[in-house]
Amino acid sequence: MIKNLKTWKTIIQFIITVLTAIISSFFVQSCMGKKSTPSLPATLYSVSQSPRPMKDVRYLVVHCTATRPSQHVTVADVDRWHRARHFCMIGYHWLIDRDGNIQPGRPEQYAGAHVKHFNDHAIGICYEGGVAEDGKTPMDTRTEAQKTALEHLLQVLHAQYPKATLHGHREFANKACPSFDCHEYDYVFDS
Numbered sequence: 001m002i003k004n005l006k007t008w009k010t011i012i013q014f015i016i017t018v019l020t021a022i023i024s025s026f027f028v029q030s031c032m033g034k035k036s037t038p039s040l041p042a043t044l045y046s047v048s049q050s051p052r053p054m055k056d057v058r059y060l061v062v063h064c065t066a067t068r069p070s071q072h073v074t075v076a077d078v079d080r081w082h083r084a085r086h087f088c089m090i091g092y093h094w095l096i097d098r099d100g101n102i103q104p105g106r107p108e109q110y111a112g113a114h115v116k117h118f119n120d121h122a123i124g125i126c127y128e129g130g131v132a133e134d135g136k137t138p139m140d141t142r143t144e145a146q147k148t149a150l151e152h153l154l155q156v157l158h159a160q161y162p163k164a165t166l167h168g169h170r171e172f173a174n175k176a177c178p179s180f181d182c183h184e185y186d187y188v189f190d191s
């Protein structure tokens with residue numbers, strides 16, 4: 001009887017091991033599947049504007065929030081600032097926070113409010129930071145996480161809008177924004 005019990009125990013342990021292996025391989029596969037199809041988080045906002053034809057997107061424009069490295073800024077903050085300026089909602093489509101989180105702002109199918117005269121044809125990408133602690137000197141304050149997140153976001157947007165070109169806000173206006181040369185990411189657009 002004891003011997004029998006031991007045999008059963010061994011058999012059950014074997015079954016558990018096999019099942020665990022099958023289940024974990026399934027999870028590994030689904031994670032890998034996720035990685036190969038990059039996706040971005042869905043926006044939380046609804047807009048009253050009329051949508052634009054997405055084939056009209058020609059420019060991916062990079063901005064900074066022009067905030068100090070020690071200041072934490074969320075999409076909700078920028079949304080509040082922009083509404084105070086009588087925009088219908090946040091003017092950027094994407095915000096990359098200091099931790100490298102890609103936060104959705106205005107849905108892409110709606111023209112943004114971030115690059116005067118070009119909004120109908122642009123996607124606005126903004127990173128948290130861009131000025132020194134004095135609050136005014138332009139400075140590339142991007143963290144490593146932000147650099148990686150920006151590369152990832154540009155890869156996804158390039159796949160989505162293959163004809164759109166990359167620009168810093170300062171190419172369209174007499175401003176320092178985004179406080180670095182975004183053409184360091186031109187390699188993303190070579191493929």
Ligand SMILES: [Zn+2]
Pocket residue numbers: 062063064114169177178
């Ligand atoms: Zn800007």
